[in-house]
Amino acid sequence: MKRRAFIRNLALLPAVPTALSLTALAGKAHAAGLNYAAVNFTAPAVMPQVINIFMYGGASELAGNLTNIEDIDFHSENSYRTAFGNGIDRAWDPATDPFNGGNGQLTRHGCWAGAGGTFMEDMLASGDLAIYRTINKRKNTTRSHREAIFINQKGGLDIENSPGLGTRLALMLYTHRAALANCPLANGQAVGDLLSLPMPFVTFEGQTTAFARDPGLATPFELRDLSLNSNFDNPYTRNSGLSGNSAINDRIDLLVMERQLASNAYQRRFRLAVDGFEAREAMETLVGNLSQVRDAPLPFVPANDPDRGPDGRLRYPNTNFARQIQAAVTLAVENPSSLYMSVGTPGLGGWDDHNNAVDRYRQRMAQLMQALRAAMKHIRLSDRNAAAGQTPGGMQRRTDNIIINVWGDFGRLVNLNNSRGWDHANNQNLYTLGGAGVRPGGASALGKVVGTTERVGRSKTNNQYTTPTDSSYQAEPMAIAASMYRYFGAQNPQVMTADPLFNPQGDGPLDETVAGIAPMF
Numbered sequence: 001m002k003r004r005a006f007i008r009n010l011a012l013l014p015a016v017p018t019a020l021s022l023t024a025l026a027g028k029a030h031a032a033g034l035n036y037a038a039v040n041f042t043a044p045a046v047m048p049q050v051i052n053i054f055m056y057g058g059a060s061e062l063a064g065n066l067t068n069i070e071d072i073d074f075h076s077e078n079s080y081r082t083a084f085g086n087g088i089d090r091a092w093d094p095a096t097d098p099f100n101g102g103n104g105q106l107t108r109h110g111c112w113a114g115a116g117g118t119f120m121e122d123m124l125a126s127g128d129l130a131i132y133r134t135i136n137k138r139k140n141t142t143r144s145h146r147e148a149i150f151i152n153q154k155g156g157l158d159i160e161n162s163p164g165l166g167t168r169l170a171l172m173l174y175t176h177r178a179a180l181a182n183c184p185l186a187n188g189q190a191v192g193d194l195l196s197l198p199m200p201f202v203t204f205e206g207q208t209t210a211f212a213r214d215p216g217l218a219t220p221f222e223l224r225d226l227s228l229n230s231n232f233d234n235p236y237t238r239n240s241g242l243s244g245n246s247a248i249n250d251r252i253d254l255l256v257m258e259r260q261l262a263s264n265a266y267q268r269r270f271r272l273a274v275d276g277f278e279a280r281e282a283m284e285t286l287v288g289n290l291s292q293v294r295d296a297p298l299p300f301v302p303a304n305d306p307d308r309g310p311d312g313r314l315r316y317p318n319t320n321f322a323r324q325i326q327a328a329v330t331l332a333v334e335n336p337s338s339l340y341m342s343v344g345t346p347g348l349g350g351w352d353d354h355n356n357a358v359d360r361y362r363q364r365m366a367q368l369m370q371a372l373r374a375a376m377k378h379i380r381l382s383d384r385n386a387a388a389g390q391t392p393g394g395m396q397r398r399t400d401n402i403i404i405n406v407w408g409d410f411g412r413l414v415n416l417n418n419s420r421g422w423d424h425a426n427n428q429n430l431y432t433l434g435g436a437g438v439r440p441g442g443a444s445a446l447g448k449v450v451g452t453t454e455r456v457g458r459s460k461t462n463n464q465y466t467t468p469t470d471s472s473y474q475a476e477p478m479a480i481a482a483s484m485y486r487y488f489g490a491q492n493p494q495v496m497t498a499d500p501l502f503n504p505q506g507d508g509p510l511d512e513t514v515a516g517i518a519p520m521f
Helices: 003-010 019-032 069-075 080-084 117-125 145-154 165-175 245-261 264-287 290-294 320-334 357-387 478-487
Strands: 049-055 129-136 201-203 340-343 402-408 427-434 448-450 453-456 465-468
Touching: 049 145, 049 320, 049 478, 069 080, 069 453, 080 357, 117 129, 117 357, 129 465, 145 165, 145 478, 165 201, 165 340, 165 478, 290 320, 320 340, 320 357, 320 402, 357 402, 357 427, 402 478, 427 465
Parallel strands: 049 340, 049 402, 129 448, 201 340
Antiparallel strands: 129 427, 402 427, 453 465
16 A cells, blocks of 8 residues: 555544444454354254244234233223223124124133234134243333344344344354264255255345344355245246256357356456356256245145145135245255245235224234234145155155244234324344254143233323233343254353353243243133
8 A cells, every 4th residue: 555545545534443343353353253153053853944034114012912012002091992892892702703703802812803813813723823021121221123123033142243144054064064064854864965955045035134144154155045936936046937948048058158268358357247147057056946845735624624625635725925925934844954044024905003903903914913823824734744655745844843933023012002003112122933853851841821910001101012021931032042052052052142342141942831821711
């Protein structure tokens, strides 16, 4: 560097670093040097597969928790009974109203019948679902969407300098790949070379904070996220969904460019383009023929099942979100190498219900939970159908390693505001499904509701919310990420959620052995 330029740049630096600048530098240093080797790692008995569904905007907890509704309604600025019907605080009777609870909304476990609660009760009864009602932000009480999304999707409080939880998982597995070589996938085959697994990390929502890059460590190309849609279009072909001509054209273009590269004059101009074509061709080989996965027939269901189609097979609801979750579950079932998938909630709209929640919220929650009920049958019955030789090619695999997590930015106030909606708050539900074969506690970790809440706040004001009772189990949102790291082999997952500035001790995983609360009736 020339002396004059060096002096000019040097003048821009502070003479003495302030405490604030040192703090920021420390945070950047930590983020750039997250020590994945510090994880006490033991290969799991079987590789898990996790589908994380994020409700952007922050969904109200009320669909899964109407237990405080009488107190809430009494103190609310506006009447819940007027807005949602007089049955809002009465017991749901499935015999008189099996679909939407019009004669009563409170289900056996205190869920909201007309807002997906009937489907939740089905999944609780079948041992597919656990509801954690006290995922409560106390370490950082921000109600900002951006910060809350980053906390949840990065699994940490250092939101500016941290990688996403999907990226952290990829780098943890990469660091400990030697210990994973003999670990079985759900079909019994060993992991072998981690970098040879087809589609280990997939997003069905496009760019997502869950795959934010680690600023200090490059993720191997093979472990970066691959973006798919519900049609399984391969983004690495130039004309996705068409014939194989696109791949042929790519190879022709590649040959032309490689000839140009023989001339130094074109070296810089075309090198990046050639690298791009080579990467696309390599990914096409890795992905393979996705249409075979997409078109795999759904499992057979019993004759009296409400989700049975005319052909005797499972039928998902006809919604955009149901198609998205069907695609994610299909990929998980048909490709045991897909270890982590992120999904949004397309077609349901956002969950930022400041207004008009009366008209929109119940229908969206019902659509979400109905699709999840079908998804869990897809997972469970694929296992059974495989044993009966009813899957394509008689594929044999276990499916009790597949977990679905559903949560969002934060919860919402329980005061019904003057715009017929709810504003931001910090207590929310986690809906977690499946995976009895990889959860601590096994099947007993499911089929239960955990956490007890109470309403607090000044009556008839727009600052009323629920909070865990003094005796209730509760956890920070980072515990969701820590639980995932534990499923995959981290014995001390709190080191993956810690940072020296905001959360030095980190957060450990959920206690999935904690007992559920008793049903209301």
